Amino acid sequence: MEIFNQKRMERCQTIYSEIMENWQKTNFFTYTVKATDSVQGIMLDELRKRYFAVGLGDNLVEIPFADSWSFFR
Numbered sequence: 001m002e003i004f005n006q007k008r009m010e011r012c013q014t015i016y017s018e019i020m021e022n023w024q025k026t027n028f029f030t031y032t033v034k035a036t037d038s039v040q041g042i043m044l045d046e047l048r049k050r051y052f053a054v055g056l057g058d059n060l061v062e063i064p065f066a067d068s069w070s071f072f073r
Contacts, residue, residue: 008063008064011061011063012063015054015055015061015063018055018056018059019031019055019056022056030056031054031055032055032056032057032058032060033052033053033054034052034053034054034060035050035052035053036050036051036052036053036062037050037051048065048066049065050064050065051063051064051065052064052065
């Protein structure tokens with residue numbers, strides 16, 4: 001699992017900012033989340049080790065599951 005560090009935090013902040021700016025401009029809260037590998041049939045323990053591509057449209061950044069989950073709380 002990737003260590004939480006400044007670079008990882010900046011990736012998350014960039015995604016968050018883009019989603020919020022888009023929401024303010026369009027009045028629609030929209031985003032894209034895609035698994036980078038198949039998640040079919042795996043347990044949560046294994047899912048936590050995976051990465052997801054998160055962002056707006058095709059402008060996606062791969063981040064660990066734990067980070068992508070925090071966007072939807």
